[in-house]
Amino acid sequence: MLKYWTVFKLTIKEYFVYRLNFLLWRLRVFLSYLVIFFIWLTVFESKTNFASYNKALLLTYLLISNLISSFVLGTRTADIGAEINSGKIINLLLKPISFFKYYLTLDLADKFLNFFCAFFEITLLVIIFKIPIIDLKNPLLFLIFFINGVAISFFLSLIISFLGFWTTETWAPRFIFTTLIFFLSGAYFPLDLLPFNLYFFFLISPFPYLFYLPTKILIGKIDQLIYFQFIMSFIWVLLSYKISYKMWVNGNKSFSFFGR
Amino acid sequence: MKHSLKIFFYLTKLSLKTIFQNKIGSMFFIIGKLIRFVFFVFFIYILFSQTKLIRNYNFNQIIIFYLTFNLIDTLSQALFREVYRFRPLILSGNFDLVLTKPHHPFLKILLGGVDFLDVFLFIPYIGLIIYFGLKIPNIHLISVFLYILFIFNSLLITTAFHIAVLAFGILTTSVDHIIFIYRDLMSVGRFPIDIYKSPVREIFIFFIPTAVVMTFPAKILLGILTWPFFLWSFFVSLLSLFLALRLWDFALRKYQSYGG
Numbered sequence: 001m002l003k004y005w006t007v008f009k010l011t012i013k014e015y016f017v018y019r020l021n022f023l024l025w026r027l028r029v030f031l032s033y034l035v036i037f038f039i040w041l042t043v044f045e046s047k048t049n050f051a052s053y054n055k056a057l058l059l060t061y062l063l064i065s066n067l068i069s070s071f072v073l074g075t076r077t078a079d080i081g082a083e084i085n086s087g088k089i090i091n092l093l094l095k096p097i098s099f100f101k102y103y104l105t106l107d108l109a110d111k112f113l114n115f116f117c118a119f120f121e122i123t124l125l126v127i128i129f130k131i132p133i134i135d136l137k138n139p140l141l142f143l144i145f146f147i148n149g150v151a152i153s154f155f156l157s158l159i160i161s162f163l164g165f166w167t168t169e170t171w172a173p174r175f176i177f178t179t180l181i182f183f184l185s186g187a188y189f190p191l192d193l194l195p196f197n198l199y200f201f202f203l204i205s206p207f208p209y210l211f212y213l214p215t216k217i218l219i220g221k222i223d224q225l226i227y228f229q230f231i232m233s234f235i236w237v238l239l240s241y242k243i244s245y246k247m248w249v250n251g252n253k254s255f256s257f258f259g260r
Numbered sequence: 261m262k263h264s265l266k267i268f269f270y271l272t273k274l275s276l277k278t279i280f281q282n283k284i285g286s287m288f289f290i291i292g293k294l295i296r297f298v299f300f301v302f303f304i305y306i307l308f309s310q311t312k313l314i315r316n317y318n319f320n321q322i323i324i325f326y327l328t329f330n331l332i333d334t335l336s337q338a339l340f341r342e343v344y345r346f347r348p349l350i351l352s353g354n355f356d357l358v359l360t361k362p363h364h365p366f367l368k369i370l371l372g373g374v375d376f377l378d379v380f381l382f383i384p385y386i387g388l389i390i391y392f393g394l395k396i397p398n399i400h401l402i403s404v405f406l407y408i409l410f411i412f413n414s415l416l417i418t419t420a421f422h423i424a425v426l427a428f429g430i431l432t433t434s435v436d437h438i439i440f441i442y443r444d445l446m447s448v449g450r451f452p453i454d455i456y457k458s459p460v461r462e463i464f465i466f467f468i469p470t471a472v473v474m475t476f477p478a479k480i481l482l483g484i485l486t487w488p489f490f491l492w493s494f495f496v497s498l499l500s501l502f503l504a505l506r507l508w509d510f511a512l513r514k515y516q517s518y519g520g
Contacts, residue, residue: 024437031444034460035451042315042455043307050310129457172288179292183299189306 003097004105011076011109030121033066036188037125051193056132057219061190063122063131065215069187070118072149072211074111077103080161081170084255099248107154137220145214148233152206155240162244165251186212192223203229206236267363271372275341279376289377294384297330300450315454320395321482322451327392328478329450331385332411333443334378336418342373343422347435355430356517369426370419396482403481410477416497417473420504427504427511449474465489469496 015022040062044055053061080103083089092099126133160177164170182188184207191199191212202208203225213229216222279286304326308319317325346369349355358368393399421442429435445468448456453464453471464470472493479485 020434021437024441028437028440028444031441031448034456035448038456038460039307039314039451041457043311045315046313047311167284169282169285169288172285172292176288176292176295179296179299183296183303188303193306193309 004101007102007105008109011106012113015113026117026121029070029118033121033125037062040189041129052221053190053193056134057221058190059131060134060219061215063126063133064136064218065186065211067115067118067122068146068149068211068214068218069185070114071111072146072153072214073181074107074114075153075157076106076110077154077157077161078174080158081164081174084161084164084251085168085170103158104154111150134219136218138217138222141222142214142218144230145209145217145233148237149210149214151237152233152240153210155237155244156206158244159240159247162247162251165247165255181207181210184208185210186215190216190221192216192221200225203232206240209233209236264363264367267367268371271368272374275373276376286377290380293377293381297381297384300326315452317452317454320392321478323392324389324396324481325452325475325478326450327385327389328411328481329446329474331382331389332414332418332474332477333446334381334385335411335415336422338375338378338382339415340370340418340422341375341378342369342371343425343435344439345373346426346429347433350429350433350435353517355515359515366423370422393481398483399481400483403483407477407481410480410493413493413497414473414477417469417500420497420500423501423504423508427507430511430515445470446474451475452478465492469500472496 037059040058043050044058048054050058080089083092092102125131156177160174161170163173184191184202184205186208191202191208194202209229209232213233301323304319304322307314308322312318314322349358349369355369358365361368393404422439425435425438425442428438445464448464449470453461453475456464461471465472472489476485476489476493480490
């Protein structure tokens with residue numbers, strides 16, 4: 001356990017070695033909040049309600065979903081594809097540590113740092129623009145969905161990276177994956193604003209389970225599909241774990257480490 | 261000039277050939293960009309499903325802003341893709357080899373890698389601008405002429421920015437974060453600058469010219485750009501180009517050939 005704690009601490013320290021890069025990266029993340037935040041703020045200048053959302057509820061949704069996504073989506077597994085392609089992965093495989101636990105530790109360090117910075121930035125936004133925030137609810141149910149979201153995100157990202165065992169072009173599927181996440185996980189608007197059939201179709205995919213549903217539960221908007229969503233979130237955890245594990249096993253069998 | 265054009269077309273031809281070497285990756289990349297575009301249009305559609313106007317702009321007008329943003333953004337990415345690959349040249353010392361060639365270094369490091377993956381996207385963007393432009397009343401031939409003129413003006417500013425990034429690359433060896441900060445700052449222009457509250461709006465007009473680059477061309481097409489801002493646009497482009505070239509000269513004098 002101690003070795004993973006050391007990995008965790010070193011990962012955090014690594015970010016602070018390149019301080020300017022770190023600051024610029026956070027500025028980029030902050031800018032990406034601004035566009036969506038301001039467009040919704042403008043919409044509510046002429047309206048008090050948008051479908052079933054009032055101003056406070058929708059803005060709380062946007063800010064909380066950003067905060068949760070900063071944790072759920074924070075990952076270092078995106079590096080694995082390049083490490084497989086370059087053969088660098090052999091360095092890790094030869095060490096007496098678990099590959100999955102090692103990357104989970106890197107991910108957790110990234111997630112905590114992301115979350116801490118996002119919390120600070122969002123608080124700043126709330127104070128400067130005097131955003132009304134509603135009280136948060138259902139902490140226990142939120143926790144279950146949140147942990148499932150973190151697990152699904154971790155395994156899906158591994159699946160994309162493990163494509164590196166069979167192709168050198170892992171960046172393109174990741175680009176599509178990232179694009180899909182931001183729209184189908186509700187980063188721009190709550191998915192229940194969509195027509196019901198389309199909303200239900202999205203609920204079959206893993207994306208709403210990443211941070212849309214945890215946020216929705218936290219702001220107290222539980223709908224009649226909650227049992228279905230609960231079961232689906234566990235199904236996606238299991239399915240994404242099984243697929244990533246199978247890809248890992250098969251990838252290791254078919255892979256040759258050239259150049260090292 | 262003829263000599264430079266010959267080199268430019270030769271490098272462009274080579275750049276096109278590299279796309280056909282990564283057919284699957286290229287295909288995924290274009291699909292990813294199209295998905296992102298379609299989803300964002302869908303997001304705008306969702307916003308207008310509950311309201312007719314956002315800050316006095318209707319759906320067609322907001323789409324014109326978004327399409328103009330995409331056109332300028334894609335145009336500058338397509339032309340200046342080589343800037344993204346400048347850092348390794350500096351770190352390895354291979355920039356010396358560019359400087360000793362009998363042509364202007366910008367031919368290689370600024371314009372030497374036209375990205376055809378972005379060029380392909382012009383077709384849907386221009387087609388849609390014409391389609392939505394025809395739906396908006398009071399767009400005259402002179403507005404269309406001024407729109408094209410303003411797009412060229414925006415391109416001058418983006419050129420200046422990319423030259424400045426190259427200069428910073430020489431001075432600090434940092435390119436990636438600066439270029440991505442630029443892109444995030446420009447992404448603020450996906451919507452009319454009027455949606456942002458003061459002083460954010462003024463910052464993006466007078467200090468960081470996102471509004472000038474991304475939203476003024478659409479405003480001139482819609483006939484809502486006032487004369488002072490008309491003049492401000494051309495002043496900004498000339499000033500930024502002048503400053504960028506001065507910075508480039510300064511950086512070249514400081515260049516020490518780090519690598520090699």
